[in-house]
Amino acid sequence: xxxxxxxxxxxxxxxxxxxxxxxxxxxxxxxxxxxxxxxxxxxxxxxxxxxxxxxxxxxxxxxxxxxxxxxxxxxxxxxxxxxxxxxxxxxxxxxxxxxxxxxxxxxxxxxxxxxxxxxxxxxxxxxxxxxxxxxxxxxxxxxxxxxxxxxxxxxxxxxxxxxxxxxxxxxxxxxxxxxxxxxxxxxxxxxxxxxxxxxxxxxxxxxxxxxxxxxxxxxxxxxxxxxxx
Amino acid sequence: xxxxxxxxxxxxxxxxxxxxxxxxxxxxxxxxxxxxxxxxxxxxxxxxxxxxxxxxxxxxxxxxxxxxxxxxxxxxxxxxxxxxxxxxxxxxxxxxxxxxxxxxxxxxxxxxxxxxxxxxxxxxxxxxxxxxxxxxxxxxxxxxxxxxxxxxxxxxxxxxxxxxxxxxxxxxxxxxxxxxxxxxxxxxxxxxxxxxxxxxxxxxxxxxxxxxxxxxxxxxxxxxxxxxxxxxxxxxxxxxxxxxxxxxxxxxxxxxxxxxxxxxxxxxxxxxxxxxxxxxxxxxxxxxxxxxxxxxxxxxxxxxxxxxxxxxxxxxxxxxxxxxxxxxxxxxxxxxxxxxxxxx
Numbered sequence: 001x002x003x004x005x006x007x008x009x010x011x012x013x014x015x016x017x018x019x020x021x022x023x024x025x026x027x028x029x030x031x032x033x034x035x036x037x038x039x040x041x042x043x044x045x046x047x048x049x050x051x052x053x054x055x056x057x058x059x060x061x062x063x064x065x066x067x068x069x070x071x072x073x074x075x076x077x078x079x080x081x082x083x084x085x086x087x088x089x090x091x092x093x094x095x096x097x098x099x100x101x102x103x104x105x106x107x108x109x110x111x112x113x114x115x116x117x118x119x120x121x122x123x124x125x126x127x128x129x130x131x132x133x134x135x136x137x138x139x140x141x142x143x144x145x146x147x148x149x150x151x152x153x154x155x156x157x158x159x160x161x162x163x164x165x166x167x168x169x170x171x172x173x174x175x176x177x178x179x180x181x182x183x184x185x186x187x188x189x190x191x192x193x194x195x196x197x198x199x200x201x202x203x204x205x206x207x208x209x210x211x212x213x214x215x216x217x218x219x220x221x222x223x224x225x226x227x228x229x
Numbered sequence: 230x231x232x233x234x235x236x237x238x239x240x241x242x243x244x245x246x247x248x249x250x251x252x253x254x255x256x257x258x259x260x261x262x263x264x265x266x267x268x269x270x271x272x273x274x275x276x277x278x279x280x281x282x283x284x285x286x287x288x289x290x291x292x293x294x295x296x297x298x299x300x301x302x303x304x305x306x307x308x309x310x311x312x313x314x315x316x317x318x319x320x321x322x323x324x325x326x327x328x329x330x331x332x333x334x335x336x337x338x339x340x341x342x343x344x345x346x347x348x349x350x351x352x353x354x355x356x357x358x359x360x361x362x363x364x365x366x367x368x369x370x371x372x373x374x375x376x377x378x379x380x381x382x383x384x385x386x387x388x389x390x391x392x393x394x395x396x397x398x399x400x401x402x403x404x405x406x407x408x409x410x411x412x413x414x415x416x417x418x419x420x421x422x423x424x425x426x427x428x429x430x431x432x433x434x435x436x437x438x439x440x441x442x443x444x445x446x447x448x449x450x451x452x453x454x455x456x457x458x459x460x461x462x463x464x465x466x467x468x469x470x471x472x473x474x475x476x477x478x479x480x481x482x483x484x485x486x487x488x489x490x491x492x493x494x495x496x497x498x499x500x501x502x503x504x505x506x507x508x509x510x511x512x513x514x515x516x517x518x519x520x521x522x523x524x525x526x527x528x529x530x531x532x533x534x535x536x537x538x539x540x541x542x543x544x545x546x547x548x549x550x551x552x553x554x555x556x557x558x559x560x561x562x563x564x565x566x567x568x569x570x571x572x573x
Binding site: 046049051052072075076077078079083089091093102103105106107108109110111150154 | 270271278478480482483572573
């Protein structure tokens, strides 16, 4: 689903944010992406979202070679990727329902079909009874679940999460992780960028470790987890 | 919108020898699950979306009534100024078209023409189809009038001879300046006439002033339309800035530039429409307010003159123009700012 083939990213100021990264994320696979801040996690996610372009190498997402996606096609490309943000990125001038429905409105769904999908997504994250509320009235964990509902409402094949448990206690983090697990089990490829070592240690998922823009480990070995830092 | 698939791309090389799908093919399968499969359904969904966005941007304007009202008033005042001046000009033109015989043509006869011949000529000219009435003033009458009015009677007596010619005062039955001038030129050709003079200077001066006024209104309109455009650009720019976070989120979840632009274009349209309707109302209110005094004045001059407003044609044109200016302003603001707001 996601294929990095010798991808490098050098910013205009000459800094190499990523160097020669190669890995593949299969369908239904759930992977952690870790590394200290500045190691290149954000850059890697930005490349997948086509916020930034690789300086070298090939990046294929959902069988689409990103180099062939022009500026005008980027919105359509992004519709196949669900993104969960650390700070939720919810809009507080509208209800939970309208927040989750946003990707469907953009994609031109008819209201009835959109309503069905929004309620299914909200049901999945356990917030069906809060659809009419303003997200500002919800707790941090609930806001993050609204963000997840919005990311999956369009049934994306790839789900990207940037520090999804950043401000949550371990119990809420576990709830969020359960959701990601469930999505991967139905075939969604999930990539979770996090520096929450406790969270990583609690699961035996695949782990990609970045250091100074280089991929220093890729595997399931817990020893490697400890050596990641 | 899902109705617009990206351009088809050739299949590309994949180092892992995996079958790959072109973006167009992905789009096709996703489009089928989206708004509906037929073009009609998709078009209907698109139209519904437009209606919703239009109403939503209107709701947004009403949710901040005071700033909205101020912007609308600025636009309305800018538009009502040239519109009001245009109404004044149009009415002034009506007045001048209605000068109704107040002009007269003075025919100064040659000295060789006797009073008898003069009277005969007056009778003859009175039959002319463009002439209402002719008045004959003999040389003696003219001298008498001059003496009475100027007080130079003694001086004239010392000349020993009457220096004044006989005059025929012709009152034309035609009411427009062009025909009156034509009549003057025709009468000037007669051998008895030394000099023919059309006393319609005030009408000519009025016409000259109206011409000047029209140019002034045109220049003022251009300047104020530009002001309206700038007001709309600035207002929309602020609206874009205040919704910066939303624009970034919309772009991240796959919103096209057109989708991001749409609410702002509708906002511009509403500003143009609202501003123009308010301007038309302002002009109408001023007209109502002037109606009484104008009627009184008109009665004093025993004229049938009536104050006219902008009229349906000009009002519609103004509305259309304002909507275009609103959309153009929004479009300019949006194209300047929305591209610079990108996630990252």
